[in-house]
């Protein structure tokens with residue numbers, strides 16, 4: 001669980017997280033449990049703020065997204081259909097000498113090597129790979145290790161009772177697609193959003209909370225019309241500039257425009273909570289990296305203190321979120337495995353199709369047919385014949401004329417815990433001051449964006465033994481409390497109280513002093529407002545305080 005010694009910045013962050021109550025080791029009094037973390041008082045507030053901001057941006061502020069809150073344990077058939085039972089695994093290998101276990105791809109990466117994948121889909125360690133713990137080159141062959149946590153539902157505990165803790169929140173969205181569509185009065189294009197726990201039995205959890213075994217995800221599945229449908233209705237699919245935000249969604253957008261839109265929307269979200277573009281990076285997955293059904297996937301990265309440098313000395317960053325264009329794979333899989341139709345009916349398509357010149361409808365039919373046949377062939381069950389597959393693809397393509405299709409999906413999938421770690425790393429700022437006697441002291445300020453900061457304001461009476469000051473300070477606290485999370489503190493010198501709030505990341509502090517009580521009559525009912533980041537102070541009327549703060553924390 002210890003961070004590598006050379007990563008001093010991470011050590012400082014981990015230590016601050018414990019000291020100030022952002023993150024604790026789970027089950028610490030029993031020696032901890034690897035890959036599990038608890039959020040303390042400040043961390044819990046930070047996390048809540050982040051999830052609420054995501055939920056607001058993704059659902060409440062939009063017309064075209066509905067929410068969902070599904071169970072963690074679902075029918076195991078879901079994980080069969082999604083492919084997780086068969087293929088959700090990482091290659092694992094062991095050192096025969098010291099018995100240490102590794103994720104084979106990470107072990108190679110740590111030594112500047114690349115794990116070999118054979119054409120048959122097996123993994124092999126490249127020559128020279130050694131154990132990073134004892135240097136032995138005696139390592140076992142990499143073998144797949146399924147990352148899903150298993151449990152049993154009911155008292156029997158037989159093979160038939162096996163269930164899984166969900167390894168992602170997304171699948172529930174696909175499984176409930178029809179129910180949400182029917183109850184939300186949405187029509188494609190529209191999205192379903194969910195925030196919740198996910199579990200992965202990671203081979204080697206590491207980098208603090210970055211790779212945990214229990215974590216939270218914030219996922220959106222945004223359902224769109226296939227490009228062939230857009231072309232049938234609008235004549236062509238819009239082309240958008242390859243760089244930048246493509247603007248307000250348009251009816252003739254195909255998957256590329258929607259994918260780019262969501263990448264840029266997500267970057268704006270990160271910028272809005274204090275992660276500037278300079279702190280982020282991107283990884284556009286190559287053809288080889290993409291899943292067979294995916295058309296594109298762009299990862300948004302954050303430059304963590306542990307992120308590695310590339311060959312040119314640049315830090316690329318590690319994944320915060322992946323935005324994938326997943327075609328119609330997921331809904332198609334659930335349709336095939338459940339036998340329940342997952343397609344939608346689109347009157348606009350039906351009407352447009354009837355008016356298409358034959359040449360055009362033949363062309364669109366053929367493209368849709370090829371896409372469906374390709375999907376059906378790649379995910380065929382062993383007993384399915386090529387004739388059956390062709391017949392199914394023909395039926396699917398014939399559906400277009402009746403206004404029927406299976407929606408495609410763009411999936412922005414973010415990890416809450418990784419984002420929290422990014423926000424903490426980004427906010428961490430140290431300052432060392434040396435006094436007249438040459439004694440130096442280092443103080444930490446957590447420069448969180450006010451939107452995510454655990455506390456929005458610290459409220460202090462200048463002196464705790466002056467009842468009038470305390471009374472007024474409590475009044476100010478109670479005035480703000482219904483609107484925001486504030487922290488009342490009357491103990492210690494005012495300087496100490498400021499320092500404590502700086503470490504907690506509280507953006508503003510409000511001090512009630514003798515002028516508040518009218519010592520200087522013109523300052524009656526005003527307070528000292530102090531800014532965290534530059535310690536500047538100004539005077540503000542109590543009557544204006546709430547709106548002043550609200551304007552800065554929302």
Ligand code: ATP
Nearest residue numbers: 200210211212215319320321322413414415417418
């Ligand atoms: P990685 O390649 O780092 O294992 P992934 O590509 O498997 O991640 P996804 O399956 O795309 O991740 O999950 C979406 C998001 O969920 C990730 O971008 C990440 O933020 C978060 N996430 C995934 N696995 C973990 C984990 N073990 N601990 C914390 N967050 C995670």
